[in-house]
Amino acid sequence: MDRTLFFVLVMLFCSGSVYSQTDDKDKVARGRMSELSAEELAKQQTNAMSRAISLDSVQYQLVYIMNLADISAFRDSMNVVRANAEKNRSMGKRVERRPQSRERFEQRRKIAEERRQKRNESMKQILSPEQYSKYLEFEKAQQERWRKQHTKNRPPRNR
DSSP states (O other): OHHHHHHHHHHHHHHHHHHHOOOHHHHHHTTOGGGSOHHHHHHHHHHHHHHHHOOOHHHHHHHHHHHHHHHHHHHHHHHHHHHHHHHHHHTTOOOOOOOOOHHHHHHHHHHHHHHHHHHHHHHHHHSOHHHHHHHHHHHHHHHHHHHHHHHTTOOOOOO
């Protein structure tokens, strides 16, 4: 029995070591994008867009800078949220996750839509009209792919 337990523990340890040795593409595929630097993630996003709509070198650089700024701003805001939660925990306050109110949901959706419109306006200035229409199709496909990935395992909502 002791040998079996030892063997199982060794196998678990080895499988964990192998699992942790992944390349960047595998990290993105497994949804662990937070392990990539902002620069790496911006490069991957820009490369995907470049493959889809054929960016020239100047367009590539402008889109890369825009992606990097978006990713950095998002991560900064998440770090503020984490720091506040950690501060509350260290002070002994119990932080409970409450369901998001409809009002808060609509507010966040509106902010996201405004951000998307600003991004689209910037892209309209960077891209040719043909590229811009391909970009809109690319973004729509990306959103649909994200939606499918993040809603397939979600339980149905009670209304």
